[in-house]
Amino acid sequence: MKRDPIPRIRIVDIAGLAGVSAGTVDRVLHNRGEVSPKTREKVMDIIKELNYEPDILASALAAKKTFRIAALLPYGTDQIPFWKYPVAGIEEGLLEIMHFGVSLERYYFDFFDRDSFLRQSSEILNDDMQGVIMASVFTSEAEDFLERCNERNIPVVLINANICSGSCVAFVGQDSLQSGMVAARLMKYGSGSDGEILIINFIRDEGNQDHILKREEGFRKYYGELKTGTPVLRQLNIVETAGLDGREILRDAILSPGTRVKGIFVTNSRVFRVARFLEENNAGDIILIGYDLLDENKHFLKNSTIDFLISQKPREQGYKSIMTLYHHLVLKKNVERNQYLPIDIITKENLEHYSSE
Amino acid sequence: MKRDPIPRIRIVDIAGLAGVSAGTVDRVLHNRGEVSPKTREKVMDIIKELNYEPDILASALAAKKTFRIAALLPYGTDQIPFWKYPVAGIEEGLLEIMHFGVSLERYYFDFFDRDSFLRQSSEILNDDMQGVIMASVFTSEAEDFLERCNERNIPVVLINANICSGSCVAFVGQDSLQSGMVAARLMKYGSGSDGEILIINFIRDEGNQDHILKREEGFRKYYGELKTGTPVLRQLNIVETAGLDGREILRDAILSPGTRVKGIFVTNSRVFRVARFLEENNAGDIILIGYDLLDENKHFLKNSTIDFLISQKPREQGYKSIMTLYHHLVLKKNVERNQYLPIDIITKENLEHYSSE
DNA sequence: CTGAAAGCGCTTACAG
DNA sequence: CTGAAAGCGCTTACAG
Numbered sequence: 001m002k003r004d005p006i007p008r009i010r011i012v013d014i015a016g017l018a019g020v021s022a023g024t025v026d027r028v029l030h031n032r033g034e035v036s037p038k039t040r041e042k043v044m045d046i047i048k049e050l051n052y053e054p055d056i057l058a059s060a061l062a063a064k065k066t067f068r069i070a071a072l073l074p075y076g077t078d079q080i081p082f083w084k085y086p087v088a089g090i091e092e093g094l095l096e097i098m099h100f101g102v103s104l105e106r107y108y109f110d111f112f113d114r115d116s117f118l119r120q121s122s123e124i125l126n127d128d129m130q131g132v133i134m135a136s137v138f139t140s141e142a143e144d145f146l147e148r149c150n151e152r153n154i155p156v157v158l159i160n161a162n163i164c165s166g167s168c169v170a171f172v173g174q175d176s177l178q179s180g181m182v183a184a185r186l187m188k189y190g191s192g193s194d195g196e197i198l199i200i201n202f203i204r205d206e207g208n209q210d211h212i213l214k215r216e217e218g219f220r221k222y223y224g225e226l227k228t229g230t231p232v233l234r235q236l237n238i239v240e241t242a243g244l245d246g247r248e249i250l251r252d253a254i255l256s257p258g259t260r261v262k263g264i265f266v267t268n269s270r271v272f273r274v275a276r277f278l279e280e281n282n283a284g285d286i287i288l289i290g291y292d293l294l295d296e297n298k299h300f301l302k303n304s305t306i307d308f309l310i311s312q313k314p315r316e317q318g319y320k321s322i323m324t325l326y327h328h329l330v331l332k333k334n335v336e337r338n339q340y341l342p343i344d345i346i347t348k349e350n351l352e353h354y355s356s357e
Numbered sequence: 358m359k360r361d362p363i364p365r366i367r368i369v370d371i372a373g374l375a376g377v378s379a380g381t382v383d384r385v386l387h388n389r390g391e392v393s394p395k396t397r398e399k400v401m402d403i404i405k406e407l408n409y410e411p412d413i414l415a416s417a418l419a420a421k422k423t424f425r426i427a428a429l430l431p432y433g434t435d436q437i438p439f440w441k442y443p444v445a446g447i448e449e450g451l452l453e454i455m456h457f458g459v460s461l462e463r464y465y466f467d468f469f470d471r472d473s474f475l476r477q478s479s480e481i482l483n484d485d486m487q488g489v490i491m492a493s494v495f496t497s498e499a500e501d502f503l504e505r506c507n508e509r510n511i512p513v514v515l516i517n518a519n520i521c522s523g524s525c526v527a528f529v530g531q532d533s534l535q536s537g538m539v540a541a542r543l544m545k546y547g548s549g550s551d552g553e554i555l556i557i558n559f560i561r562d563e564g565n566q567d568h569i570l571k572r573e574e575g576f577r578k579y580y581g582e583l584k585t586g587t588p589v590l591r592q593l594n595i596v597e598t599a600g601l602d603g604r605e606i607l608r609d610a611i612l613s614p615g616t617r618v619k620g621i622f623v624t625n626s627r628v629f630r631v632a633r634f635l636e637e638n639n640a641g642d643i644i645l646i647g648y649d650l651l652d653e654n655k656h657f658l659k660n661s662t663i664d665f666l667i668s669q670k671p672r673e674q675g676y677k678s679i680m681t682l683y684h685h686l687v688l689k690k691n692v693e694r695n696q697y698l699p700i701d702i703i704t705k706e707n708l709e710h711y712s713s714e
Numbered sequence: 715c716t717g718a719a720a721g722c723g724c725t726t727a728c729a730g
Numbered sequence: 731c732t733g734a735a736a737g738c739g740c741t742t743a744c745a746g
Contacts, residue, residue, distance in 0.1 A: 010722095010723055010724085011725095012723080012724095020733085021734075022724080026724070026725060034731055035731065039732085055418075055724070056724095057418050057722095058418050058722070058723035058724045058738090059724055061412075061414050061740095062726080064725085064738060065725095099412070178710065181706045182706040185704055186704075189547045190547060307546070342707065343706075343710055344699075345702040347543075347702070349542045349700075350539045352535070353531075353535065353698065355699055367740085368739065369740095377717085378716065379718095379739090380717060380718080381715085383742090384716090387741090390715095391715055391716080393715060393716090411739085418723070419722050419739075420740075420741055421722065422741095
């Protein structure tokens with residue numbers, strides 16, 4: 001039952017066996033050239049045979065190298081609090097790896113301001129970063145930036161939108177289509193096969209909406225694949241900035257005579273706006289499903305106005321993205337290209353123990 | 358936007374300021390005595406003032422100390438595959454911290470054999486371990502062992518059952534009562550307020566059943582708190598070893614004339630046995646909810662015989678338990694006493710991207 | 715009670 | 731192309 005501690009193979013051991021010095025082994029290990037092919041080969045053979053794994057601890061201590069990672073994300077505001085969470089996850093990961101010389105620089109931009117994205121992204125190129133974590137909110141600008149990182153050999157991890165056309169290290173995010181299917185499954189399970197289901201998209205003028213569309217697509221796909229009868233699916237787009245107008249639109253769609261809405265699926269975190277409306281109009285028996293554990297949303301989940309929230313696990317998203325970059329950059333390991341996060345179903349009852357808000 | 362790298366304070370810096378040697382600072386840092394109160398105080402003051410944080414990397418490299426952690430768990434069998442997953446999580450965590458001198462010794466016992474538990478646990482006491490992760494399957498024996506660890510000052514992290522009467526480092530597990538409430542919530546949402554709901558407990562002769570009872574309690578609690586009408590809740594206990602007899606019991610309970618079972622809640626991972634029965638008897642329209650992502654259970658989730666599985670995240674449970682011990686033992690940080698895992702709701706649709714199986 | 719020195723495994727100029 | 735030496739920050743005997 002006991003494992004004897006296997007004495008670790010060290011660089012000097014290899015050097016001894018190869019009849020060279022530690023410095024030479026190090027040169028081979030890191031492909032720094034200046035080694036004759038012959039020596040190189042001999043050293044390589046021994047490394048392979050002994051299955052040598054460097055002590056990253058000693059390595060980091062000696063190298064004093066520093067890996068500067070840039071986080072290019074929207075900052076969380078009261079309007080868009082969502083973005084606080086990936087940041088929290090990134091910082092959590094940072095704590096674990098800062099010992100290895102990783103540092104984090106924050107380049108936050110305004111979710112609604114394309115220019116601020118441009119400013120921050122070009123700043124990164126000036127600042128000589130070794131890696132970037134980017135949320136691609138403005139698709140074409142993000143693609144340009146990705147391009148420029150590639151030219152400079154700066155690895156990029158994408159979170160949020162998978163615009164990675166062959167040139168990023170990894171995408172860490174949710175499978176939006178599939179999450180729409182999960183939502184539909186919950187809707188169907190609770191509302192049956194008749195009546196009317198409303199799909200509400202809160203959209204904004206510019207910027208990336210891909211995930212919203214994908215969610216709706218997934219939702220429809222689920223219903224489309226059913227063999228039994230299905231309810232009527234009706235779509236409603238509300239412009240983010242509609243403010244109080246949003247209420248009128250909702251009133252028309254939900255409460256006007258002749259409608260018989262049994263359930264509403266809101267394709268993003270703005271579900272609390274619908275919840276508020278339903279509460280004000282005593283329409284709490286309509287099933288309501290949406291996204292993301294914002295405080296407002298949690299409130300309506302707790303009082304049962306919202307039935308289910310689907311969580312993107314944004315904290316874990318941040319955590320995974322920085323760890324992925326660490327594996328790529330520092331440990332030089334291969335990393336998974338597409339890292340899908342779990343699609344978590346949150347109810348009033350399991351909210352409390354749900355860690356990764 | 359850039360943060361200048363702050364030069365780290367080192368032991369020599371403190372030594373310099375205090376007018377002593379690095380060795381003395383180290384003695385103060387680790388309470389190894391042999392330091393005059395005067396010097397001690399001076400050094401302490403400087404440490405506080407400069408907010409010194411040791412470089413755990415250099416520390417681990419120099420100390421070559423080794424922390425031997427024992428895992429006292431049932432081994433996974435075909436009958437009880439569940440236990441493979443915590444082990445996987447423990448090993449995952451181990452990989453992250455082995456650099457810091459942590460090693461893991463495995464003491465696995467037979468889930469059904471009390472004696473094997475006794476043998477392995479006393480083995481641990483012989484082997485001079487610095488920490489233990491224990492699954493308390495046999496309650497009173499586990500309590501005895503816990504006692505003996507306390508006498509020897511060996512920290513213990515419990516997973517599974519929270520028998521920790523003041524004397525363990527932490528409990529890492531699920532809130533069973535609450536998970537029963539989640540199950541009930543899903544049941545109610547899909548089955549409405551009438552008909553009959555069956556609660557099935559697969560039990561065994563000896564050993565800890567606490568979590569099963571708690572789950573049932575939570576399930577009943579949810580229905581008890583409803584203001585609307587509720588279905589009839591009926592309980593059924595089946596002895597684990599019933600084998601084919603189990604089928605007869607199920608037949609009586611579910612298919613005999615006059616019953617109108619709308620849903621079944623199985624309080625542990627043996628839900629696949631009920632699923633198999635339902636499938637054989639074309640009773641797939643009965644809602645079925647159970648626990649744990651065993652392969653068998655996944656199979657029936659995918660073909661929609663099982664509607665929901667509640668996952669204990671056993672892999673994360675293992676991961677958290679070893680990390681907790683690491684924080685306590687190596688980093689000497691305070692750790693959270695009760696660490697509840699998320700209560701995950703798994704459907705056919707979100708199964709694929711659910712990582713921590 | 716305290717300090718000087720050697721060492722943990724790896725890296726990095728420097729000299730040749 | 732290669733080796734010897736110093737150093738990363740901390741720890742550990744050892745000598746006094």
